[in-house]
Amino acid sequence: MTTDTKTQLMDAAEQQVRQKGADGFSYSDLSTAVGIRKASIHYHFPAKSDLLTAIMARYAKTVMTALDGYTRDLPTAGQRLAAFINVYRDALNEGSTLCLCVAYAVSQEGFSDATKAEIVTFRDAVSDWLINTFADAQTDGSITGVTDPKMEASHALAVVEGAQIATRFSEDMALFDQSCSALKGRITG
Amino acid sequence: MTTDTKTQLMDAAEQQVRQKGADGFSYSDLSTAVGIRKASIHYHFPAKSDLLTAIMARYAKTVMTALDGYTRDLPTAGQRLAAFINVYRDALNEGSTLCLCVAYAVSQEGFSDATKAEIVTFRDAVSDWLINTFADAQTDGSITGVTDPKMEASHALAVVEGAQIATRFSEDMALFDQSCSALKGRITG
DNA sequence: TCTTACCTACCTACTAGTAGATATACAAAA
DNA sequence: TTTTGTATATCTACTAGTAGGTAGGTAAGA
Numbered sequence: 216m217t218t219d220t221k222t223q224l225m226d227a228a229e230q231q232v233r234q235k236g237a238d239g240f241s242y243s244d245l246s247t248a249v250g251i252r253k254a255s256i257h258y259h260f261p262a263k264s265d266l267l268t269a270i271m272a273r274y275a276k277t278v279m280t281a282l283d284g285y286t287r288d289l290p291t292a293g294q295r296l297a298a299f300i301n302v303y304r305d306a307l308n309e310g311s312t313l314c315l316c317v318a319y320a321v322s323q324e325g326f327s328d329a330t331k332a333e334i335v336t337f338r339d340a341v342s343d344w345l346i347n348t349f350a351d352a353q354t355d356g357s358i359t360g361v362t363d364p365k366m367e368a369s370h371a372l373a374v375v376e377g378a379q380i381a382t383r384f385s386e387d388m389a390l391f392d393q394s395c396s397a398l399k400g401r402i403t404g
Numbered sequence: 405m406t407t408d409t410k411t412q413l414m415d416a417a418e419q420q421v422r423q424k425g426a427d428g429f430s431y432s433d434l435s436t437a438v439g440i441r442k443a444s445i446h447y448h449f450p451a452k453s454d455l456l457t458a459i460m461a462r463y464a465k466t467v468m469t470a471l472d473g474y475t476r477d478l479p480t481a482g483q484r485l486a487a488f489i490n491v492y493r494d495a496l497n498e499g500s501t502l503c504l505c506v507a508y509a510v511s512q513e514g515f516s517d518a519t520k521a522e523i524v525t526f527r528d529a530v531s532d533w534l535i536n537t538f539a540d541a542q543t544d545g546s547i548t549g550v551t552d553p554k555m556e557a558s559h560a561l562a563v564v565e566g567a568q569i570a571t572r573f574s575e576d577m578a579l580f581d582q583s584c585s586a587l588k589g590r591i592t593g
Numbered sequence: 594t595c596t597t598a599c600c601t602a603c604c605t606a607c608t609a610g611t612a613g614a615t616a617t618a619c620a621a622a623a
Numbered sequence: 624t625t626t627t628g629t630a631t632a633t634c635t636a637c638t639a640g641t642a643g644g645t646a647g648g649t650a651a652g653a
Contacts, residue, residue, distance in 0.1 A: 220632080236510035238427035241608065255633050257610065313510065320569045321425035321502065321510045338573055366582050369570060373583040374559070377566025380509045381558060384527055393555050394562040409598080430642060444599050446644065 221259045223249045229270045233312035237267055237322040264327040271330060274315045275337035278302065282344045292348045293357030293402035296371070299345070300395050303375035310386035317376050342368050357404040374398050410448045412438045418459045422501035426456055426511040453516040460519060463504045464526035467491065471533045481537045482546030482591035485560070488534070489584050492564035499575035506565050531557055546593040563587050 218226070227248040231240035242263065246253040260266035285298045306314045319326070319334055326334075345368035352358035361367055378394035407415070416437040420429035431452065435442040449455035474487045495503045508515070508523055515523075534557035541547035550556055567583035 235513050236425060236427060238425060239511055239514065242610085243607075251632095252634060253609090254611080254635080254637095258632065261610085263609070316573075317569060318510055320572050321507055322428055323572060324424050325428065334573060338570075366585055369567075369579060369583040370563070370586040373563050373566030373570055375562075375566070376569050377562030377564070378558075380506060380565050380569075381527075381562055383509050383512060384523060390558060394558040396555050397559045431644085432641070440598095441600060442643090443601080443603095443645080447598065450644085452643065 220249065220251060220255075224251075224256060224259055224266070225270050225273060228266055229274065229315065230312070232267070232270065233306075233315055233318045236318055237326070264330055267326065268330045268333055271315060271319065271333040271337065275333065275340065278337070279340050279344070282341070286344070286347070291355050291357035291404050292352035293355075293404045295348050296352075296358060297399065297402055299348070299371070300375055300399060303379060304388070304391055304395075307379055307382055307388065307391060309388060310382050310384075313379055313383060314376065317379055341372065345371055355404070357402065359401045359403055371398060409438065409440060413440075413445060413448055413455070414459050414462060417455050418463065418504065419501070421456070421459065422495075422504055422507045425507055426515070453519055456515065457519045457522055460504060460508065460522040460526065464522065464529065467526070468529050468533070471530070475533070475536070480544050480546035480593050481541035482544075482593045484537050485541075485547060486588065486591055488537070488560070489564055489588060492568060493577070493580055493584075496568055496571055496577065496580060498577060499571050499573075502568055502572060503565065506568055530561065534558075534560055544593070546591065548590045548592055560587060 224245060227245055228240070231244060231248070242253050242256050245256055249256075256266075260269065281302060282299065285295045289295045289298060303314055306312065312318075316334060316337065319330075323331070323334075346364045349358065349361050349364035349367040349371075352361045353364065374395055374397075378391045381394055382388060382391040413434060416434055417429070420433060420437070431442050431445050434445055438445075445455075449458065470491060471488065474484045478484045478487060492503055495501065501507075505523060505526065508519075512520070512523075535553045538547065538550050538553035538556040538560075541550045542553065563584055563586075567580045570583055571577060571580040
């Protein structure tokens, strides 16, 4: 099965952004990666900001589909939180790549409104998912000590994103696990 | 009192890195900010990597001096942890700037060995400070539920750095406080 | 007179982006 | 069936602007 050029471009761009940031790659890099002339990329994505927006939108869709899948398939809030942590663990690739959102955090100022909007929408969706998960935990008791789901949600997101940054420097996945273990330790079922 | 050019350059560079990342500013931007010709910057910092290394080293020194001051002046581990969280809170400037370390995280791959070494040294120093703080908490009881100081240290660092990222997008300091409140809530004295 | 701290003028390499030609495929009209 | 038209996806060749960095000169102070 051959992947169409547009998808190949998005794949390569996402990879590069997560490795080096939005300012860390060029259309020239991309053309080498995909095997297409630099100018041809502009056919699919007229401006770099279009590409940046497109990969953020796709990333949001992919992650939210996974999270919604956990809501459907995993019976307890604790299991869903564990799965959530694993999404951010897998995104690391042994420290070589970051979650797209973390990678976007630094360059954020130079982004187009469309890109920024896509990021905010994604973060809100993840937040809501976490709030629901912690609210469920209050009912099913699968996570200890939950009194404020909203607070727990922003705390949990900070932990996994912060753990990514730490692991990025150490290139040791054990540090990610150590950073998250206080959160994981509260899962009882 | 007039600040010397080298310091002015480092001040401007640090500001820009924390706003836009290491790839987000140029010697040209810097020359405008400081009022010196672009070529003259090379007199003080022959290569951009020299400047990047210098501001990381200075930042590390400043932060560690502050933290060591807390160890000296603040009687309980709880008070020291609260002060630590505040360092990362103040670094945010309402969401417009990040801690230099977080700002460096994305571009990290393209850095010189000297710059990387400076980052690692700094992170190790902060880690050690946190480990000592949590170890003290086990003795003075000023933070609840501390059983593993090393684990607590990496957890706490992840929380404050992750909280910075979240706040960066929302530009609402309340989100930083909310993300840290689970950690702060464990301080009893 | 040597050092410090700047300058002008320049270089090469790369950036995003544009213009216009071309090859292919597929469908409607002659 | 052949011709014509059109959309898709690519190409070559180019632009203006910016990147980091260098060469060599200059003015002031120790």
